[in-house]
Amino acid sequence: MSPERLPPFNEKIARHFVEMSNSMAGLPEYLGIRLIGMEPGRAEAELRVEEKLITAMGNMHGGVLSAFSDHLLACVCYPHMEEGAWAATTEFKVNLLAPVTGGTLRASATLVSMSKTTAVVRIDVENDGRPCSAAQGTVTLMRPRAKPRS
Amino acid sequence: MSPERLPPFNEKIARHFVEMSNSMAGLPEYLGIRLIGMEPGRAEAELRVEEKLITAMGNMHGGVLSAFSDHLLACVCYPHMEEGAWAATTEFKVNLLAPVTGGTLRASATLVSMSKTTAVVRIDVENDGRPCSAAQGTVTLMRPRAKPRS
Amino acid sequence: MSPERLPPFNEKIARHFVEMSNSMAGLPEYLGIRLIGMEPGRAEAELRVEEKLITAMGNMHGGVLSAFSDHLLACVCYPHMEEGAWAATTEFKVNLLAPVTGGTLRASATLVSMSKTTAVVRIDVENDGRPCSAAQGTVTLMRPRAKPRS
Amino acid sequence: MSPERLPPFNEKIARHFVEMSNSMAGLPEYLGIRLIGMEPGRAEAELRVEEKLITAMGNMHGGVLSAFSDHLLACVCYPHMEEGAWAATTEFKVNLLAPVTGGTLRASATLVSMSKTTAVVRIDVENDGRPCSAAQGTVTLMRPRAKPRS
Numbered sequence: 001m002s003p004e005r006l007p008p009f010n011e012k013i014a015r016h017f018v019e020m021s022n023s024m025a026g027l028p029e030y031l032g033i034r035l036i037g038m039e040p041g042r043a044e045a046e047l048r049v050e051e052k053l054i055t056a057m058g059n060m061h062g063g064v065l066s067a068f069s070d071h072l073l074a075c076v077c078y079p080h081m082e083e084g085a086w087a088a089t090t091e092f093k094v095n096l097l098a099p100v101t102g103g104t105l106r107a108s109a110t111l112v113s114m115s116k117t118t119a120v121v122r123i124d125v126e127n128d129g130r131p132c133s134a135a136q137g138t139v140t141l142m143r144p145r146a147k148p149r150s
Numbered sequence: 151m152s153p154e155r156l157p158p159f160n161e162k163i164a165r166h167f168v169e170m171s172n173s174m175a176g177l178p179e180y181l182g183i184r185l186i187g188m189e190p191g192r193a194e195a196e197l198r199v200e201e202k203l204i205t206a207m208g209n210m211h212g213g214v215l216s217a218f219s220d221h222l223l224a225c226v227c228y229p230h231m232e233e234g235a236w237a238a239t240t241e242f243k244v245n246l247l248a249p250v251t252g253g254t255l256r257a258s259a260t261l262v263s264m265s266k267t268t269a270v271v272r273i274d275v276e277n278d279g280r281p282c283s284a285a286q287g288t289v290t291l292m293r294p295r296a297k298p299r300s
Numbered sequence: 301m302s303p304e305r306l307p308p309f310n311e312k313i314a315r316h317f318v319e320m321s322n323s324m325a326g327l328p329e330y331l332g333i334r335l336i337g338m339e340p341g342r343a344e345a346e347l348r349v350e351e352k353l354i355t356a357m358g359n360m361h362g363g364v365l366s367a368f369s370d371h372l373l374a375c376v377c378y379p380h381m382e383e384g385a386w387a388a389t390t391e392f393k394v395n396l397l398a399p400v401t402g403g404t405l406r407a408s409a410t411l412v413s414m415s416k417t418t419a420v421v422r423i424d425v426e427n428d429g430r431p432c433s434a435a436q437g438t439v440t441l442m443r444p445r446a447k448p449r450s
Numbered sequence: 451m452s453p454e455r456l457p458p459f460n461e462k463i464a465r466h467f468v469e470m471s472n473s474m475a476g477l478p479e480y481l482g483i484r485l486i487g488m489e490p491g492r493a494e495a496e497l498r499v500e501e502k503l504i505t506a507m508g509n510m511h512g513g514v515l516s517a518f519s520d521h522l523l524a525c526v527c528y529p530h531m532e533e534g535a536w537a538a539t540t541e542f543k544v545n546l547l548a549p550v551t552g553g554t555l556r557a558s559a560t561l562v563s564m565s566k567t568t569a570v571v572r573i574d575v576e577n578d579g580r581p582c583s584a585a586q587g588t589v590t591l592m593r594p595r596a597k598p599r600s
Contacts, residue, residue: 061177063217093243093543243393361477367513393543
């Protein structure tokens with residue numbers, strides 16, 4: 001989406017979001033997702049393909065690419081949203097383009113469209129420069145929640 | 151797909167596959183995926199939603215549902231394939247239907263169609279009896295590989 | 301979706317919708333879509349594969365199946381909605397399972413989930429008893445519009 | 451996909467394909483699809499939104515966008531394929547981004563990846579400069595068929 005069509009990009013939220021993202025526990029930590037940059041309509045992230053992500057067949061588990069893509073679908077929206085608002089994946093589709101056996105994954109998330117209540121996002125992932133997945137999905141945008149979990 | 155349209159179901163491969171699946175390391179082990187039953191055209195699996203899968207917002211990370219679905223897309227094909235053949239997710243789409251905050255996920259994978267080279271599969275996941283995701287995807291079926299990873 | 305989880309089914313809207321649908325001009329008329337039955341959570345439709353829908357390669361144009369699926373995604377929602385409310389496809393995914401060369405298409409639309417604002421629907425199409433496409437999509441439900449087009 | 455990763459682009463097939471496409475009968479003719487240009491990894495097409503494509507609700511039938519997208523998924527592959535080879539949509543997903551009430555649709559098809567047997571393609575459609583749909587799908591590529599339909 002051309003940045004002029006997007007809601008304004010908030011640098012402060014972007015910086016805060018990158019820091020916060022890179023200290024998330026749970027699945028993003030297990031996978032080793034690192035958000036490395038955000039700009040209007042785009043986010044970039046990396047993931048080192050550690051041995052634990054390789055199956056007995058010798059390839060990385062495909063679920064790494066779908067979870068990575070799902071994670072980024074919402075991320076790219078935050079700097080264009082009100083502080084405290086909340087983005088959740090509604091649905092997405094991913095094509096796995098080539099097997100991954102190691103190296104690093106580099107993902108670009110791009111906003112295709114965004115309104116006050118919904119966004120459509122694409123995620124392209126490369127493995128050491130070679131395309132390995134392409135995703136497209138819908139994110140639902142919600143107003144600030146009263147009680148975030150403490 | 152009505153079972154009579156499917157290639158024959160091999161009980162021995164099914165039993166072996168369930169055992170093997172439940173001792174997989176890596177992402178399936180991290181998520182806690184347990185394959186609990188296979189029959190012609192169907193597979194059932196469970197996943198206990200442990201605290202580590204809950205994000206700071208209080209909901210389970212959506213990537214759990216996409217990785218779980220991706221994992222099962224291929225599983226349901228194996229007992230209908232030649233021994234040593236190999237199934238890989240080509241693409242899939244998932245709708246996240248309701249937030250998950252705990253409990254157990256129960257997934258049903260159903261073969262929609264299957265030829266010698268490709269299958270279409272649906273995955274329905276319930277969280278303690280309430281639908282939480284619905285997926286549909288394409289699996290590519292490959293003849294036995296010469297050298298599986300030792 | 302089990303019918304007890306759905307909003308109530310309005311028989312009158314269903315009957316009215318079937319009649320209205322089968323006199324629609326434009327793309328549904330060109331394709332020859334006939335809605336033949338509605339019940340809680342389900343709709344059935346048919347389409348005779350006329351010669352004009354067959355391409356020079358001898359197969360039916362794939363766009364017939366995607367347009368047919370898109371059309372039915374919204375249809376199945378109406379009898380579960382308030383009178384005058386409006387359903388619009390947000391997105392869907394379709395797998396084309398087998399080439400079609402003639403005969404009749406028979407589609408079943410099934411509600412997977414439905415809230416006040418959104419529904420997830422699956423569409424299965426058979427060609428003379430043989431599965432030819434499987435779709436899954438999201439429908440946005442809107443409150444009655446002030447000014448329908450006269 | 452960067453053009454250097456693609457199989458060679460055959461100008462002659464591209465020119466022939468554009469001419470042939472624009473004299474197709476059936477659904478593409480009904481919708482008024484005009485292929486207007488092909489270059490390595492890309493195809494552009496237009497469709498004038500005639501009154502017959504507008505429903506009683508005042509918006510263009512969504513099936514126009516899905517059929518248009520399906521049509522273009524295969525088109526963009528042909529100039530990169532062997533003469534006489536055949537491309538068929540396996541599956542695709544489309545997000546409808548904004549209602550269309552008239553004007554012209556302009557679509558860009560872009561090859562995301564392509565091997566000898568399969569391609570992944572994205573289709574972006576604008577309505578008088580405003581994005582109205584985004585699709586992503588898989589095309590199966592087949593070697594020349596012995597007997598095309600006479």
